[in-house]
Amino acid sequence: MFNSIVIHYGEIGIKGKNRDFFEKKLIENLRFALKKLVKKVYRRYGRIICDLPKKPKYKKIEEILKNFPGIEYFAFSIKTELSLEKIKKVSLKLLKKQKFESFKVESKRSYKEFPLNSLELNKILGEYIIKKLKKKVDVKNPEIILFVEICEKESFLYTKKIKGIGGLPTSTSGKIISLLSGGIDSPVASFLLMKRGAQIIFVHFYNPNFNKPKDLKKIEKIVKKLTKFQLRSKLYLIPVEKIQKELVKKIPQAYRMILFRRFIIQIANQIAKKENAKALVTGDSLAQVASQTLENIYSIHSSSIFPILTPLIGLNKQEIIEIAKKIGTYEISIIPYKEVCPIISSSHPITKSKIEDVINLENKIDKKEKLIEDCLKRTKIKFFEI
Known part of the structure; x- marks a missing residue:
């Protein structure tokens, strides 16, 4: 009719x-x-x-x-x-x-x-x-x-x-690099910026000793689900086991997560330069976990030369879950998946880090730039289309 x-x-x-x-x-x-x-x-x-x-x-x-x-x-x-x-x-x-x-x-x-x-x-x-x-x-x-x-x-x-969902057309607000985990938060953060016209480029960090190719299918499913909001997507799969090995050897357990997140942000900076992106986005929510206290966010984000956007910063977990269910990523996000973080996590993490202490610890890592370069050389890229 x-x-x-x-x-x-x-x-x-x-x-x-x-x-x-x-x-x-x-x-x-x-x-x-x-x-x-x-x-x-x-x-x-x-x-x-x-x-x-x-x-x-x-x-x-x-x-x-x-x-x-x-x-x-x-x-x-x-x-x-x-x-x-x-x-x-x-x-x-x-x-x-x-x-x-x-x-x-x-x-x-x-x-x-x-x-x-x-x-x-x-x-x-x-x-x-x-x-x-x-x-x-x-x-x-x-x-x-x-x-x-x-x-x-x-x-x-x-x-x-x-x-409809309102907002602005895809690709009218430039490119943003999303640090995509296997959890609930980062897909929601990515979606919220897609609504604002950003073209999101996804970056996922994994440990090949724990995450086999079949495990990474979960990450691909999340990206595929989100692609309906932006027509085309690109996913960088970056192995970081060598960085984690160095952190375990040289960094006190309480600080490893902060140092690891600084590393992955510096890697994401390199992807941003390559893609001509102007910002990063994370799923951080203030004080939700130990690495997301204000002091730790400052210690982590200061490693970036690009602004880091955090659209979930004022939302609680339930509010984030509601959005995840609405956009269809929740059921995928809760599928069991070995995150890269447990190998470097601590039962007693530092919650109020000082930037000078963090930088001093980071300087203990030899050949930091070569570690980052090695990760980028072994990166795989996947493409998705609506």
């Missing part, structure tokens, strides 16, 4: 002089994601229209658009000519197939040359529907709403708005 999709965005509409850039990027992203599912994607008076084929794959299209950064809401609609009689016929066709007793009409007139204003059109269509379908108008609590959008060359009618 439907021949088009009407897509509305929120934040993009208030971007002023940059609005055109964001709209074009959203259209480019939609064309890539829907290339085999729609006939055409184009702008029309503050909205985006997708023309549908004769047999649309509604469920597949809906799943993509519900998770598409930049979309506030969308609707499967019937596009018709800009004439009152055509609009009447389509409204009847649309409503006949649905069960309801009360309704209201909401029209939006982008094309001001249309002879009827919104209130007049609402009244005429309402009276027509009452006469033809014997239904009643209820403007406060209707069972169904008929939405009518009047544009310059055509009109669009629909009865169901489907909510």
